[in-house]
Amino acid sequence: MSALWTSSQAAAASGGTLSGPAWQADGVAIDTRELQAGDLFVALQGEHRDGHAFVPAALAAGAAAALVARADALPEAAPGLLVADTLLGLEALARARRAEAGARIVAITGSAGKTTAKAALATLLAAFGPTHASAKSHNNHWGVPLSLARMPQDTAFGVFELGMNHPGEIRALAAQVRPHVALVTTVAPAHLGHFPGEEAIARAKAEIMEAIEPGGTVVLPADNRWSDLLLQAARGSQAGAILTFGRSAGADLRLLAETGDADGSRVEARLGGRTLRWRLDLPGAHQVENSLGWLAVATALGLDPEAVAGRMALVRPVEGRGVRRPLRLPGGAAVLLLDESYNANPASMRAALDVLARQPGRKVAVLGDMLELGAQAEPLHAGLAPDLAAAGVEAAYLCGPAMASLAGRLACGIAVHHAPTSAELLPLLQHELRDGDVVLVKGSLGSRMRVIVDGLAAGGQG
CATH class of the missing domain: 3.90.190.20 (Mur ligase, C-terminal domain)
Known part of the structure; x- marks a missing residue:
């Protein structure tokens, strides 16, 4: 298995200066508590903690090297990569990996269901090729570039979650991810304290479409209060196709029937001229609707919807989310x-x-x-x-x-x-x-x- 990053690759991507011996990294970490031996440790400077203080501990725990903005943070002769700003350095790694990736990329946003959708798609797509997805809820200004920088070169499908609580945040994250398929799970009154109203939240979610790859697909909820606004934004983007999902008669992937119980639901839906059926072991009407969105994404990626529907029973809830x-x-x-x-x-x-x-x-x-x-x-x-x-x-x-x-x-x-x-x-x-x-x-x-x-x-x- 080839290394995730070599020292020369990372230096070329970031424009940084190498110090110490050459190195190879199998992963990327920003937290010494989660670092694995062989990771590149990125010393991010946060509001309350400076990662440079943890560089010696990271190297002692087996880090392959450290990405730093201060040369004095590196022990003598330690393997390192010096950049002007470590977050910008991480973003540079992310952009380089995205630019060279042959993977089909999915980006997900929405007021609810992002992490579950990301995990579900990782499960559904895994049967069709090597799949990489954001860990945990790594969906912010450091989590998205970290997830991109961790993407192996042989990835077939990359799935990334984009979060926000202020206008403009999704725009910046989507520009890094540049998705082939963009999914908006739903729009609801979340983060209202940072927005003048729910319409502003819908417009912020629509920012995900601004960086879609030319000819890509936007996947949208058909039954949401803000569906028309989202559709208008999609039509004004570079997307080549729009897929809607939901209960409405006009939805491209339309729910026909559901039979729910305490453990999940049996679902029947129509896509084009095909009737699809699946068992979903996540209870709740909202999960039935969510599963329509996941299937729409897989279809937009060119996969056989019936084969994907057959894997729905494998989807499991995420910790803290059901x-x-x-x-x-x-x-x-x-x-x-x-x-x-x-x-x-x-x-x-x-x-x-x-x-x-x-x-x-x-x-x-x-x-x-x-x-x-x-x-x-x-x-x-x-x-x-x-x-x-x-x-x-x-x-x-x-x-x-x-x-x-x-x-x-x-x-x-x-x-x-x-x-x-x-x-x-x-x-x-x-x-x-x-x-x-x-x-x-x-x-x-x-x-x-x-x-x-x-x-x-x-x-x-x-």
Whole structure:
């Protein structure tokens, strides 16, 4: 297997100056906690930490070399690559790898479902050629170039997730990725605190189309409130084709029927003159719709949709985004944990409640604040009350100041508990859970709902 980067390749790509002996790197890392022996360590300078301070530790852990902006950060005679700015150096590696790649490239954005779509496509495409995808949620100004710089030269399909919370961010990321296929999963009121309204969010998502490769394909949701805006942007791009997916009669990939249960759904859809059927082991109506988008992307890549549909049952949830965990609590109670702790906005919260509604047993919702909603935070939280009632929630454990507005709106048939933080909410929940409960845990990352998940999983030790 050839090296991911040689010292000469990296120097040519970045315009940097080599020091020490020649080297070969099998990977790229920016965090010594995740570094593997043989990685190129990039010393990024962050708001709170300077990666240059960790260069000696990275080399001691087996890093092949270090990409630095300060020569004094390199131990004497250590293998290194000196550049003016390490983030720009990482971006230069990313651009070089993208320019030489023979891979078909997919970029994904949307207000919800990005990481699940990325992971699902990585699973679906793997049978058709070597596939590379962003790790975790590496979808920001350092995660995207890191993911590109990690792409092996023999990659057939590259799948990259693009995130944002301000206008212009997706434009900059898409320019690095230059996708052949661009997928917008959905547009919803997320990050409203940074935008004047939902239309501005839709326009920011549409930035992904500005860097699409000439003749590429844009894949869009047909049923979204902002579908017309997205279609207009796609028609004004260099895309050669547009594929829509959804329940609408005019959707190119149209849902015909679904039969859902607690564990997933059986799906029937129409694409052109073909009827396609698949089993999806991810519960929820939103996952059915998401799977249409994944299949549309694979079709845009030139793959046989029936062969791709046959792999849908292999798709699994991503950590913190729908993983189902049966737990035995210290008192003996057996509960089912639905871990949606990674993030939340109103659309994804309603989708998670739909999954909860499909489960047998007493339904317990453990919800943390949805952040970055600005002036709309209170009404958007309070507006979830009918959804909890429709899902059959019997007990709601809420934390954070914004969730207080929901606590005051819930029907009298729902037992309500509220605490300022997830850490304070955990013991209340542990004391009250019963055998057979199904427990949904969801909130924005900053609400630290992972504290609840880890506390329950550790047998009550928070």
